Every structure is written in C-alpha cells, then in structure tokens.
Amino acid sequence: MSKVILLNGSPHRHGCTATALDEMIGVFEAEGIETEVIQVGTKDIRGCISCERCSQAGKCVFDDLVNEVAPKFEAADGLVVGSPVYYGSPNGTILSFMDRLFYSTSFSKHMKVGAAVVSCRRGGNTASFDVLNKYFTISGMPVASSTYWNQVHGFSAEDVKKDLEGLQTMRNLARNMSFMIKAIADAKEKYGYPMVERSSFTSFPDGK
C-alpha cells in the first residue's frame, strides 16, 4: 500500500493547517493511500548547525523528531509539508525541521511526490509556498499541484472551513498526488527510474 507522510508545522494540532491537511487525508483514504500525520510545530526543533556529522553518521547529530521521521520518509511514497505563514514565510519550526531532515539524510528522495500546503490569515502564502517547494525541487521529487496554489485562509479552523475554494484546492491536490503516486509506481515497473548523475559538485569557481 502506498503511503503519504503529512507534516504539520503549526503549533496548533487542530488549527488552520491541520484543517487543510485533514481535507487531503479524506481523499487519500478514498484513494486507498495510507497516511500518517506528524506534528512538528508542537516540538522543540533546533536549526541545522552545519557540523556535517550527518555525512558520516547518516543521521542528524541532534537525535530528535528529525531522526524519527527520516526512516518514515524513506519508506513513504509522498510527503506533504504544511505550515502556517509567519511574517511572510513558513514558520521557523518547520524550516528548521525541513533543513535538517533533507540535509541529514542520504537516501534517495527521487520520485517521491511532494506537496506544500500553507495557511495564512491574510498575506504571505505564495512566498511561503515557494520556499517549501524548494526542498522537493532540489531532491528529484515531482511536485503535485492543484487548481490554485496550495493555500487556505484563516485565523482559526472555523475560518478555514468557510474557505470553500481553499478546501477544494486541497481535495484536488490530494487527487492529483494520489494519481502521481500510482502512475509513478506503474512507470517504475515499466521503465525504471531515470538515471541520476552526481559526479559534478561545483561551487561557482572563478571560471578558469
């Protein structure tokens, strides 16, 4: 059975972001896709210190939720990251979590389907959405999209329940993501995954 992990970056377990993720979960269940929600925003997650210890250890030097989620992410077919907007960006906790999760793990994320979901009261959704999609697009992860950018609006879960287009966007997103996961599994059988080259690693040398 295919599985999608949903990260809730909000400190509110049942807030706006959770309401958006719940709308997706209803579709995943109907599509026969297993789900697991991981509450990130309620945890004390520190940022990456660039110690590079993960390159030897294969896990983060800070042994917290990041290292717990890593094997779940490795086994999953898709990852949804949800965040409230704080000052026009994803919230600090989810950014620290995503930096460390993606940097400390060496397993291939290639062809796992990614989707970012953001919630704001009024502004900053699209900038936050762009930031979260960058984790996927540097990792060979196809990004699922919808009928609008993946956002809901509200200050409370009740507000989001009135954002009918936002909820529709979440359902369409989950349908598209389900389709992509199934199609990629079929295509893997038929064609195998595309080759990935990794031999070059250049840091803007002086051009000589």
Ligand SMILES: Cc1cc2nc3c(=O)[nH]c(=O)nc-3n(C[C@H](O)[C@H](O)[C@H](O)COP(=O)(O)O)c2cc1C
């Ligand atoms: C520190 C902080 C900063 C915020 N910054 C913004 C913002 O820039 N734009 C906005 O529209 N809402 C902002 N909000 C409101 C939340 O993003 C919004 O209510 C969100 O939908 C809450 O989601 P949640 O219930 O999942 O936590 C901010 C809230 C907090 C606590």
